[in-house]
Amino acid sequence: MHIAIIGAGVSGLLSALELVEQGCQISIFDQQQVGKAASWAGGGILSPMYPWRYPRAVNELAQFAKTLYQEWNHKLQPVSAIDFQIHETGMLIFDEEDFEIGLDYKDRYQEPMQYAEYLQREQLEQINPLISDQFKHAIYFPEIANIRNPRLLQSIEQYLKQHPNVQFYQHTEIEHLDIENDQIKSIKSKSGQNYYADQFIIATGAWSAKWAEQLELSIPIQPVQGQMMLFKTPPNWLPTMCMNKVMYLIPRMDGHIVCGSSVAHVGFNTEPTVQTKQDILTACFEMVPELVNFPIEKQWAGLRPGSPDGVPYIGKMPNLNNVWANFGHYRNGLCMGPASARLLRQLMLNEKTIVNPQAYATDRLKQYLSAV
Ligand SMILES: Cc1cc2nc3c(=O)[nH]c(=O)nc-3n(C[C@H](O)[C@H](O)[C@H](O)COP(=O)(O)OP(=O)(O)OC[C@H]3O[C@@H](n4cnc5c(N)ncnc54)[C@H](O)[C@@H]3O)c2cc1C
Structure with missing residues (x-):
C-alpha cells in the first residue's frame, strides 16, 4: 500500500x-x-x-509517551546515530490550588506516569535545592520525563531517509486534493506537480x-502561538522540571533549560516579542532565582494546532474512503x-487499537459540515 x-x-x-515498519x-x-514547525518549537514534556x-x-x-519513545529511541538510534534523550527529571508543580485535585487525580486513575507526592519545604529542597524560598511546598511527579524534540525529529528523519520505502518531498506545499468518487485520486503541489497514492494522511x-x-468540512483548528526561551547552565544544574502558573522550566541533560510558554492568538505570526520574553523571564526567575546568572541563548515561537478541547482528530475522514486524519493535538x-500514530496505523490496517478510538473520531467534524 x-x-x-x-x-x-x-x-x-x-x-x-509506524506504517513503514508494517x-x-x-x-x-x-x-x-x-520537522521545523510546532514539533521543533515545543518543550518536549511527556505529559x-x-x-x-x-x-x-x-x-x-499521553500515558504511552515515555514507554513508546523509549522503544523508538532504542530502535532508531543505531541507524540515525542520534539519541533524543529521554530525560527522567520528574516535575514539580507549585500552584497550590492544584495540589488537592492533582493528588486526587493520581488516586483516581492510578496511572504510573502520573504518580504524585505532596512535598513540604524540607523534602522539596532535597529534590531541588534551587527553588525559591517563597515556595513552601509543591506536588512532585517523579515519573514525568522530557525529550529533546528537535533531536527526535532529526532521528526519525534520518531513519526514514535510509529506508528504501520512504520518499521525502521537502519545500513542497500541497495545495489541491483531487477528489473523485469519494476518494482522493492525487494531490497537487503549489508548483503544479501531481502525486498519486492509495491512501492519504x-x-x-x-x-x-x-x-x-x-x-x-469546517475544520476547527487554529494556530495558537507559544513563545519559548533557552538558557545555558552547567550540565545537570537544575534537577527537575518546574511549573507554576502554566509557565515551566525544562532542563536538558547538557544544561540547556527551555523556558516557556505563552499563549497568543495572532494568526500564523511566529515573531517573539519583548513583552512576552519579559513575562517568561519573570515567571522563571520567580521559581529559580539563580537562573538570572546564566546566558539566554535563544528565543522563538511556534504554532500549536489548537483544537476546541485539545483532543486530536485521528481516523478516517468523513465521507471519503482513503483519507485519514492525524491533527489537532494543541498543547500535547x-x-x-x-x-496517536500507533492508533492511526491500527485503524488503517484494521488492527486491534491501543485505546478506544471513538473519542478521536473525525465524525466530530461533521457538525461543521458547510451547507453546500
Ligand atoms: C511553545 C510550544 C511548546 C510546546 N510544548 C509541548 C510539550 O512540552 N509537550 C507536548 O506534548 N507538546 C508541546 N507542544 C505542542 C506540540 O509541539 C504540538 O502539538 C505538535 O508539535 C503538533 O505536531 P504536528 O506534527 O501536528 O504539527 P507541526 O509540527 O506543526 O507539523 C505540521 C507540518 O505540516 C506542514 N504543512 C502544513 N500544511 C502543509 C501543506 N499544505 N503542504 C505540505 N506541508 C504542510 C508544516 O510545514 C509542518 O511542518 C508545544 C508547542 C509549542 C508551540
Missing part, C-alpha cells in the same frame, strides 16, 4: 514510521523543511501540563483548516504523538 502523508511534524513523521510505502510532503485540566482522551494517549498541524473548503502533540 502506498501512503502519502501531508505534513512532516511529529504527527506525520511518527505516522510514517511494510507500507510512504511519500511524505512538507511545505518547509522537515499534559496539569493532566486533570484536560479531557481523559488526551491523557489516555492529513498531518498538517496548525494549517489543517486549510482543507475545509475542499473537504466540505509531542506527548500524544507516539500513541
